[in-house]
Amino acid sequence: MKMNALPQEFIDAQPILKILEDAGFEAYFVGGAVRDMILNKPIHDVDIATSAFPEEVKSLFKKTVDTGIQHGTVMVLDHGAGYEVTTFRTESTYTDFRRPDKVKFVRSLEEDLKRRDFTINALAMNYSGSVIDLFDGLTDLKNRVVRAVGQAEGRFTEDALRMMRALRFSAQLGFDIEINTQQALQKLAPNLEKIAVERIRVEFEKLLMGSQAAKSLQIAIRDQVMSYLPGDMGSWDLSLVMADLTSSQAHSEQVAWVHLLARSNLNTKQMSHFMRIWKMSREDVKVVSLIVPIVRHITDSHVIELYQVYTYRDILLEVLHLIKVSDGMLRHVNRIFETLPISKSAELAINGADLIAMGLVAPGPEMGRTLRMTERAVVLGKIDNKYDALIAYIKESVT
Numbered sequence: 450m451k452m453n454a455l456p457q458e459f460i461d462a463q464p465i466l467k468i469l470e471d472a473g474f475e476a477y478f479v480g481g482a483v484r485d486m487i488l489n490k491p492i493h494d495v496d497i498a499t500s501a502f503p504e505e506v507k508s509l510f511k512k513t514v515d516t517g518i519q520h521g522t523v524m525v526l527d528h529g530a531g532y533e534v535t536t537f538r539t540e541s542t543y544t545d546f547r548r549p550d551k552v553k554f555v556r557s558l559e560e561d562l563k564r565r566d567f568t569i570n571a572l573a574m575n576y577s578g579s580v581i582d583l584f585d586g587l588t589d590l591k592n593r594v595v596r597a598v599g600q601a602e603g604r605f606t607e608d609a610l611r612m613m614r615a616l617r618f619s620a621q622l623g624f625d626i627e628i629n630t631q632q633a634l635q636k637l638a639p640n641l642e643k644i645a646v647e648r649i650r651v652e653f654e655k656l657l658m659g660s661q662a663a664k665s666l667q668i669a670i671r672d673q674v675m676s677y678l679p680g681d682m683g684s685w686d687l688s689l690v691m692a693d694l695t696s697s698q699a700h701s702e703q704v705a706w707v708h709l710l711a712r713s714n715l716n717t718k719q720m721s722h723f724m725r726i727w728k729m730s731r732e733d734v735k736v737v738s739l740i741v742p743i744v745r746h747i748t749d750s751h752v753i754e755l756y757q758v759y760t761y762r763d764i765l766l767e768v769l770h771l772i773k774v775s776d777g778m779l780r781h782v783n784r785i786f787e788t789l790p791i792s793k794s795a796e797l798a799i800n801g802a803d804l805i806a807m808g809l810v811a812p813g814p815e816m817g818r819t820l821r822m823t824e825r826a827v828v829l830g831k832i833d834n835k836y837d838a839l840i841a842y843i844k845e846s847v848t
């Protein structure tokens with residue numbers, strides 16, 4: 450297959466391939482960018498694989514950063530962009546189901562493509578746009594299947610995270626999982642427990658945000674993958690989540706989590722425990738803890754409750770849309786937000802610096818408390834968002 454017109458992202462990176470080729474090395478675009486180009490999807494990072502060893506790569510370019518040199522990756526900086534250039538490698542010895550203990554640099558593209566997870570990710574493209582397809586990835590792209598390169602069990606034993614990747618590609622692309630790959634997934638799913646939660650979370654979030662997330666969750670349930678995810682989700686009833694995601698999708702990680710947890714039957718304490726197990730960020734925990742109760746009790750939500758989430762209105766509205774509350778309810782919530790005098794803290798007519806300059810409040814926790822209290826009073830319509838009114842209110846409250 451030969452691409453006639455390359456997307457701009459590849460054109461920008463072509464000079465890197467040229468420099469490597471002119472120096473006598475092989476160099477190709479590889480991985481997700483090639484897959485996404487063929488699928489006509491937006492391209493994220495353009496990755497390059499080469500027969501040049503890392504030191505050879507470094508000697509050819511003016512600006513490089515050793516981002517992962519022990520695994521053969523050097524970041525080449527070019528016109529403000531950074532490209533990961535990785536030496537062809539094999540990853541023979543995995544002992545922990547996670548990362549290759551030893552990578553061996555090789556000079557053969559075939560060796561490099563052979564160690565990759567799925568055929569749709571094992572495509573390479575040269576400088577002139579010819580696609581090298583040694584494992585029938587193009588057919589699998591056309592037939593919309595996720596198929597492991599070679600023996601699926603071997604691929605998943607090398608890196609158990611690949612099972613989550615199979616599910617997330619299925620969710621993002623709406624692809625089926627090929628039967629041997631799926632059987633290996635079913636068999637080796639328990640190994641997911643050995644994977645760092647941070648890595649699982651990245652893939653699971655992508656899965657939840659996929660346009661075909663419901664389909665992928667269905668596969669995960671059928672193949673008993675959910676019980677091996679952090680927080681033991683094996684016993685969860687995900688039917689409502691799947692029903693919601695059949696016709697809509699979450700567009701951010703926070704929306705995905707709020708939606709999932711609002712539909713779960715975890716109580717507040719269990720939810721906190723669950724979020725700790727998933728090592729969710731402080732901000733995500735805050736968003737979930739604030740919004741889930743409102744989503745669950747939306748019919749009796751009023752302005753006081755909504756005040757607490759007014760800065761997260763987009764997340765709340767997207768989740769309400771996902772769970773298909775009535776148009777009337779959406780309009781009601783929207784109207785409440787629209788009538789609030791401010792839509793973010795920065796719109797307050799005073800700030801911390803004003804209060805320090807006036808000697809009213811010292812920097813530190815007291816400042817945070819004062820500003821939050823003032824913000825709340827403004828949002829609830831107790832005082833006007835006017836400089837003088839706010840100063841008078843604060844003077845009264847701090848004395």
Ligand SMILES: Nc1ccn([C@@H]2O[C@H](COP(=O)(O)OP(=O)(O)OP(=O)(O)O)[C@@H](O)[C@H]2O)c(=O)n1
Pocket residue numbers: 479480481482493494564565566567570571608610611614
């Ligand atoms: N566990 C993994 C992770 C990655 N890869 C290979 O490394 C490439 C780049 O990986 P990554 O950037 O994580 O994923 P992409 O496939 O590029 O997908 P996306 O950019 O959508 O995350 C993949 O295409 C695949 O060939 C792999 O074989 N096994």
